[in-house]
Amino acid sequence: MAGLKETYHKVYDELQGVGIKQFSCAHSPSKRYLFMITYIIESMNSCLVAVQKLPITAMAECIRDLLQKWFYDLRTNASEMSTYLITFAYEHIKDRTDIAQRCEIHLIHFNKFKxxxxxxxxxxxxxxxSCSCRE
Incomplete structure (x- = not known):
């Protein structure tokens, strides 16, 4: 942040106005969307360790092969799915739905429920x- 403040002070001021919890995983009070964000370059770097010392044309071919395999696998998995949701999200929603169906809901006032x-x-x-259970 110090480097950002020195180089791009307007961007720094804008981010400070938004609040650091809105854009920083390290300062977020909880995981967002039930997973922590990782960047694709980290995945690529870990997959390309073995080919980093190859000539650039050979390395580019390895990257093309890797991406082609990833996209093929994703497309194949997607075509076999029976829902629009990924398996993790589907299971999570299914579990929550099962729990919710066991609950009795009573209106207290407009948007407030017991x-x-x-x-x-x-x-x-x-x-x-908010919820009194704090979840």
Whole structure:
């Protein structure tokens, strides 16, 4: 951030205005979207360690082969899927749906609800995006 402040102070000021928790995984209070973000270059570097010392044309051919295999595998997996969601997301939603179906929901006031299940009773406020269970 110090380097950014020295080089691009307008960008630095803009990011500070947004708040560091909005763009920094290290400062985020929780994982976003249930996974931590990694960059594709990290994956590429780990796959290309063995070919980094090859001549550039041979290395480019290896990169092309690797990407072609990745896209083929992704396309094949996608064509075999029975849902529009990836398996992880589908299972997560299915688990949450099963839990939700066991709950009784009672309206308290417009966007405020009491949710009862076998183990706990909570209050959910949609306006405040809060829940008494703090989840």
């Amino acid at each position: 949710v009862d299940d076998k183990w706990k009773k909570t209050t959910v406020d949609l306006d405040e995006s």
